[in-house]
Amino acid sequence: MAETTVSSKTVKFIVTRQDKPDAKSYTEEFEVPYRPGMNVISALMEIQRNPKNANGQSTSPVCWESNCLEEVCGACSMVINGKPRQACSALVDKLEQPVRIAPMSTFPVVRDLVIDRSRMFNALKKVKAWIPIDGTYDLGPGPRMAESKRQWAYELSKCMTCGVCLEACPNVNEKTSFIGPAPISQVRLFNAHPTGEMNKDERLDALMEEGGIEGCGNSQNCVRSCPKGIPLTTSIAEMNKATTKHMFKKWLGV
Amino acid sequence: MKGTSFYSRKLHSLLGIIPLGLFILEHMLTNYSAFEGGKEGFNSSVKFLNDLPLVTFLEIFGIFLPLLYHGVYGLYIAYQARNNVSNYSYGRNIMFMLQRVTGVITFIFVVWHLYTTRFQVTLGNLTHEELGQHMNDILSQPVYFIIYVIGVVAAVFHFSNGLWSFLVSWGITVGPRAQRVSSYICMGVFVLVSLLFILSLVAFTGSEFEAAGLVNLATGMING
Numbered sequence: 088m089a090e091t092t093v094s095s096k097t098v099k100f101i102v103t104r105q106d107k108p109d110a111k112s113y114t115e116e117f118e119v120p121y122r123p124g125m126n127v128i129s130a131l132m133e134i135q136r137n138p139k140n141a142n143g144q145s146t147s148p149v150c151w152e153s154n155c156l157e158e159v160c161g162a163c164s165m166v167i168n169g170k171p172r173q174a175c176s177a178l179v180d181k182l183e184q185p186v187r188i189a190p191m192s193t194f195p196v197v198r199d200l201v202i203d204r205s206r207m208f209n210a211l212k213k214v215k216a217w218i219p220i221d222g223t224y225d226l227g228p229g230p231r232m233a234e235s236k237r238q239w240a241y242e243l244s245k246c247m248t249c250g251v252c253l254e255a256c257p258n259v260n261e262k263t264s265f266i267g268p269a270p271i272s273q274v275r276l277f278n279a280h281p282t283g284e285m286n287k288d289e290r291l292d293a294l295m296e297e298g299g300i301e302g303c304g305n306s307q308n309c310v311r312s313c314p315k316g317i318p319l320t321t322s323i324a325e326m327n328k329a330t331t332k333h334m335f336k337k338w339l340g341v
Numbered sequence: 342m343k344g345t346s347f348y349s350r351k352l353h354s355l356l357g358i359i360p361l362g363l364f365i366l367e368h369m370l371t372n373y374s375a376f377e378g379g380k381e382g383f384n385s386s387v388k389f390l391n392d393l394p395l396v397t398f399l400e401i402f403g404i405f406l407p408l409l410y411h412g413v414y415g416l417y418i419a420y421q422a423r424n425n426v427s428n429y430s431y432g433r434n435i436m437f438m439l440q441r442v443t444g445v446i447t448f449i450f451v452v453w454h455l456y457t458t459r460f461q462v463t464l465g466n467l468t469h470e471e472l473g474q475h476m477n478d479i480l481s482q483p484v485y486f487i488i489y490v491i492g493v494v495a496a497v498f499h500f501s502n503g504l505w506s507f508l509v510s511w512g513i514t515v516g517p518r519a520q521r522v523s524s525y526i527c528m529g530v531f532v533l534v535s536l537l538f539i540l541s542l543v544a545f546t547g548s549e550f551e552a553a554g555l556v557n558l559a560t561g562m563i564n565g
């Protein structure tokens with residue numbers, strides 16, 4: 088502790104803040120004492136401990152969300168130096184300074200860096216991103232999945248609904264109802280599952296509804312941005328193929 | 342409108358290739374006959390097209406209506422995008438933006454081009470035989486020549502890159518390697534077709550088309 092107080096080195100943060108969901112946003116600057124290995128969350132904790140802006144005026148502490156602190160829950164996603172990413176894995180040593188922090192504006196801002204990602208959870212409900220196994224009796228073990236399939240499906244299952252891919256997508260905005268890349272990839276995941284496959288058509292139907300897969304304009308920002316390295320554009324193209332086939336099957340089958 | 346935009350977007354994508362993409366290629370070949378076969382070559386190509394059976398039907402259902410749908414719906418798609426190239430300056434994102442920009446340029450160019458050529462024929466101000474000379478009149482003016490080059494290159498880019506997205510949107514190129522290879526092919530198409538179009542634009546500025554114009558003008562004057 089003594090060392091850190093002696094050290095006069097500080098890191099400047101420029102934070103985009105907003106007091107209420109419908110309030111105007113503004114920026115506030117903070118000088119946070121440097122500590123080796125610090126990340127954006129630990130800097131925000133420091134601001135919370137000592138809520139003074141760079142001019143030395145006391146201010147309200149900056150609000151943010153975080154949970155796992157190891158890049159698996161997605162709660163701490165925010166725009167750091169122009170790119171959406173997880174604050175807990177954003178090491179200050181690797182960031183250009185001053186560090187600019189803003190909420191992911193694709194989502195409604197609740198306060199400061201706290202955003203409301205409900206639309207993503209609604210999208211998961213819409214595409215039925217689950218496997219229905221509830222019944223009145225034990226259904227027994229389901230069919231097994233081939234190891235070769237499990238390997239790529241596992242990659243898709245790493246999605247933490249963080250919202251980074253929606254933030255990066257030029258077609259997810261207030262002018263469209265596009266659900267974004269993440270739920271489309273989840274349809275691929277659940278349709279690949281031997282039990283999930285039994286409800287495959289329902290999920291494809293959901294992707295063909297308003298705001299579904301047709302909203303993709305192939306900018307491919309999502310696949311470049313996903314912190315989990317999920318092959319989103321492959322999933323989307325795979326679902327393009329599946330929905331196209333499904334469309335013809337529906338036309339020719341009735 | 343619920344549940345319909347999947348189909349309207351699919352139709353938009355399809356019409357961009359069939360018939361519109363095919364029409365661009367056909368148009369390129371017809372124009373190119375001006376480069377290869379001069380005035381005679383061009384006129385015989387125009388005559389060949391006009392001698393096609395059901396030519397008016399083909400023009401309306403094969404070109405005009407698809408163009409109208411693809412153009413108007415495309416403007417709406419372009420309006421919906423929130424371009425973010427400054428933050429995400431990735432190759433494909435730049436192409437995404439260019440696809441929308443060239444779409445709008447193409448739309449404006451095609452409306453003007455149709456008005457000054459095909460529509461004038463409809464109005465009776467121009468005959469099919471005079472088209473070559475008419476193009477010579479337009480393209481001899483440097484400003485119009487530049488506008489034509491911009492319009493044509495934008496249209497061909499929009500078609501070539503649109504072909505790439507078509508292959509993705511219909512689930513034909515799925516993996517990253519397939520999409521990369523198809524992007525090379527589509528850019529090859531862009532370079533080749535643009536080049537052939539520009540060569541024909543240059544051909545139209547040739548004295549051959551102009552001389553014919555002067556003769557026409559002269560006979561016109563004598564007759565008048």
Ligand code: SF4
Nearest residue numbers: 246247249250252313
């Ligand atoms: S696909 Fe990747 S970027 Fe998108 S929500 Fe899931 S983890 Fe986040």
Ligand code: FES
Nearest residue numbers: 154156160161175
């Ligand atoms: S806190 Fe869970 S991803 Fe950062």
